[in-house]
Amino acid sequence: MDNGYLVLETGEVFPGKLIGSKEGAIGEVVFNTSMTGYQEIMSDPSYAGQIIVFCYPLIGNYGINPQDYEAESIYAKGVIMGEACHLPNHYSSEVAAPELLEKLNISGLSDVDTRELVKTIRRSGSVKGYITDSVKDFPTVKETENWVEYVSTSKVKNYPGKGPHIVLLDYGYKKSILEALLYADCQVTVVPYTTSLQELQALQPDGVLLSNGPGNPEVLKNHLPKIKNIAEKFPTLGICLGHQLLALAFGAITEKLLFGHRGGNHPVKDLATGKVFITSQNHSYNVKEESINHEIFSITYKNINDGTVEGLQHKHLPALSVQFHPEAHPGPQDTNFIFEKFLTIIHEKTGVMSYAI
Numbered sequence: 001m002d003n004g005y006l007v008l009e010t011g012e013v014f015p016g017k018l019i020g021s022k023e024g025a026i027g028e029v030v031f032n033t034s035m036t037g038y039q040e041i042m043s044d045p046s047y048a049g050q051i052i053v054f055c056y057p058l059i060g061n062y063g064i065n066p067q068d069y070e071a072e073s074i075y076a077k078g079v080i081m082g083e084a085c086h087l088p089n090h091y092s093s094e095v096a097a098p099e100l101l102e103k104l105n106i107s108g109l110s111d112v113d114t115r116e117l118v119k120t121i122r123r124s125g126s127v128k129g130y131i132t133d134s135v136k137d138f139p140t141v142k143e144t145e146n147w148v149e150y151v152s153t154s155k156v157k158n159y160p161g162k163g164p165h166i167v168l169l170d171y172g173y174k175k176s177i178l179e180a181l182l183y184a185d186c187q188v189t190v191v192p193y194t195t196s197l198q199e200l201q202a203l204q205p206d207g208v209l210l211s212n213g214p215g216n217p218e219v220l221k222n223h224l225p226k227i228k229n230i231a232e233k234f235p236t237l238g239i240c241l242g243h244q245l246l247a248l249a250f251g252a253i254t255e256k257l258l259f260g261h262r263g264g265n266h267p268v269k270d271l272a273t274g275k276v277f278i279t280s281q282n283h284s285y286n287v288k289e290e291s292i293n294h295e296i297f298s299i300t301y302k303n304i305n306d307g308t309v310e311g312l313q314h315k316h317l318p319a320l321s322v323q324f325h326p327e328a329h330p331g332p333q334d335t336n337f338i339f340e341k342f343l344t345i346i347h348e349k350t351g352v353m354s355y356a357i
């Protein structure tokens with residue numbers, strides 16, 4: 001029996017069964033097409049403030065394990081699925097997905113016609129939705145604009161390593177990005193996104209990584225001069241939000257896609273070689289191609305499905321960025337070489353050798 005609803009701002013109502021917190025939630029409704037990896041998706045801080053719709057019909061069958069979290073909590077507002085598995089079966093599972101939602105006070109709705117819902121979002125674009133126990137008028141709630149503030153660390157964290165020292169500027173980083181650097185034996189310092197240029201310089205990094213993160217990159221416009229200075233001083237890699245910020249810092253413009261790219265099979269083409277890679281993605285915004293100054297950047301990758309910009313290389317500085325997720329989790333690890341590329345640039349620039357190259 002239905003006891004919950006997703007009410008869209010545009011008026012459509014999708015019935016279902018409430019799972020997790022019964023408090024209800026409001027957020028931008030976005031869909032992810034990955035067939036596996038619901039734990040990594042739910043715990044990716046880039047979903048802060050959003051309601052995730054899983055296209056794959058059954059969610060939770062292998063449970064939730066202690067290793068696969070991408071962050072310490074779930075920052076998404078809610079999750080919506082076709083069928084929720086309450087009795088998972090996997091040796092490493094310690095809790096069922098609906099139970100985890102309840103524990104973390106996250107709203108969820110199962111038994112939803114997610115196929116129809118996704119078709120609706122694809123037609124009308126990303127829309128706000130309300131998970132609720134009864135159909136009522138869409139409430140007006142003033143939400144924060146700056147979701148990065150909500151997910152970024154407040155403390156500096158150090159991770160030892162024998163390779164280059166990377167400062168990870170935390171806009172809501174996924175643990176897999178940190179792990180990719182540690183795997184290459186880098187020394188990593190994770191710092192709040194508000195860290196000043198002076199504070200960052202005092203850490204004497206060999207390279208700086210601008211992380212992924214939630215929300216509209218333009219909200220961080222006050223940070224762009226600092227980001228430009230960082231890229232002028234240190235080898236820099238931007239991932240997803242980090243890529244958008246690097247582009248904005250050098251004068252490009254970002255725009256919102258109709259319904260974004262979220263899934264584990266987004267094909268991108270390396271424009272230099274013509275080679276195609278299948279990538280993991282999660283973004284709403286995109287760097288507008290016409291806004292890119294070709295004296296400053298070369299476009300390195302493009303999305304095969306819609307031709308949007310997927311990667312940039314600065315022409316005069318050791319700075320590169322990708323819109324997709326080379327750290328994967330979930331999704332294919334085919335573009336893991338982006339980290340090697342970054343470490344090679346650091347080696348060329350600073351002489352500091354890395355385990356990965």
Ligand SMILES: NC(=O)CC[C@H](N)C(=O)O
Nearest residue numbers: 212213215240241284285
């Ligand atoms: N994964 C990310 O870093 C997302 C970037 C940005 N919030 C967007 O939705 O486009």
